[in-house]
Amino acid sequence: MSTAEDREELLADVGDRIRAERHARGWTQAQLGTRCGLSAKVVAHVENGQTSLPLYYLAELCCGLGVTMSALLSDAWVMPTRQREERALTPRQAHILRVAASTGLPLSQVAARVGTTRQVVAARLSESYRLLGVSHLPQDERRAAAARIAEERGLFDAIESYAA
Incomplete structure (x- = not known):
């Protein structure tokens, strides 16, 4: 595999992990974007591996998700299970x-x-x-x-x- 292919695979993997963390919390891309000061479009591009991932974006996304960068990037990372959100009635x-x-x-x-x-x-x-x-x-x-x-x-x- 070439270096470019390795990089694309890494970006796709990080994007998949961010998407899994977001889904586990039951958030939309817009909600995650709001939490970390990024647009929903940027979140979508990162999740789809369509953008090179500036360290700033990764740090903001991790902060918004409440996970450390080291945990997200670790080989020991495990796909989280969706949390049941107990919602109150109006x-x-x-x-x-x-x-x-x-x-x-x-x-x-x-x-x-x-x-x-x-x-x-x-x-x-x-x-x-x-x-x-x-x-x-x-x-x-x-x-x-x-x-x-x-x-x-x-x-x-x-x-x-x-x-x-």
Whole structure:
């Protein structure tokens, strides 16, 4: 292999590692770019091995990812696993979920109680189920499971002022 080919392979490998670290955190290229003061375009070029990698970019990317350059470049580097981000519900999502779960009413009646449309209630509940990790459950089990998880995580605490 020529020196140019070695360099291209190294750049591609570093780009793959940066992409893996970013994916493990659930970030977009724009989010990583914002964290390290680079544009999403620069992040994309680095991840795709399309640019020579100035040390400054590598340092900024490592800083943004919270990894050291030595760890990222080490032969001992291991692809990270994606971290599950525990996201809270918005006060509106929590309010709709609480009303839906506590009353057991159909969506149209929940909508009337919370002052919105059935479509909005359906969308907010669907997003809540996804965020709480229960969207895979059978339909008749989702509300109760989502409400139980929201209660356990204290996600209903923030809605007291919202519902008032």
